[in-house]
Amino acid sequence: MPELRIDPFPSPAELNALWSAAWSTPDAPDFSRILPRSLAHIGAYHDDTLVGFVNVAWDGGIHAFILDTSVHPDMRRQGIATRLVREATRVARERGAEWLHVDFEPHLTGFYRACGFTPTAAGLIKLA
Template sequence: MVTLRIDPFPSADELYALWLEAWGSHERKDFSAILSRSLTHIGAYENSQLVGFVNVAWDGGIHAFILDTCVHPRMRRQGIATRLVKEATRVAQHRGAQWLHADFEPHLSSFYRACGFRPTEAGLIRLK
């Protein structure tokens, strides 16, 4: 059974292992600095193993941003990502956010629409 934990602050090794499986990324990030400034983050755990994750960054006011939604490949198609995003939405609202934004690639449109997001116009500049 998969359980969700609010603000679990997973270790760098736990997040790296999930990142490697979910994104194929070998890049190690310093998540401690990121998570300490987040409005919330939600971890999905099967027993004690981190199998899913979502982060909610914010502007310190009314805008929050869904980032880094991921689920371990062997755990996909079980509704875990939907549960993560919906719990992140609930917690963000409870903590005072009035708007929740999500940027995503076109193949994820139906997923985010099913989570309650609607399309909007936005701008983007690639800085690197």
């Protein structure tokens, strides 16, 4: 079972490799600008290789947000994403967040409900 690390600051190469595999896109966002502002981020490591990741963004107050839950395709269906989200929930609570939000596509409803999230109505504006 992969080891979970809190706030590991993976290298851009590690994040790009995971991101490309997990999202089928060539480049990850520039996490060097994102992670220092995050409430927390959790990495899952198998034999010192990053195989899973979740970021917990926040508003600087009581609201935190699960973003970028990613698991390498070769490591899926082993409970890694669930462990990442549960650990992110624990750390966010420990660091003072009172609400943890997540946006997801309909096919992930069962996963996020199993992680303890309840449905809410929300709004969205596409800016770009």
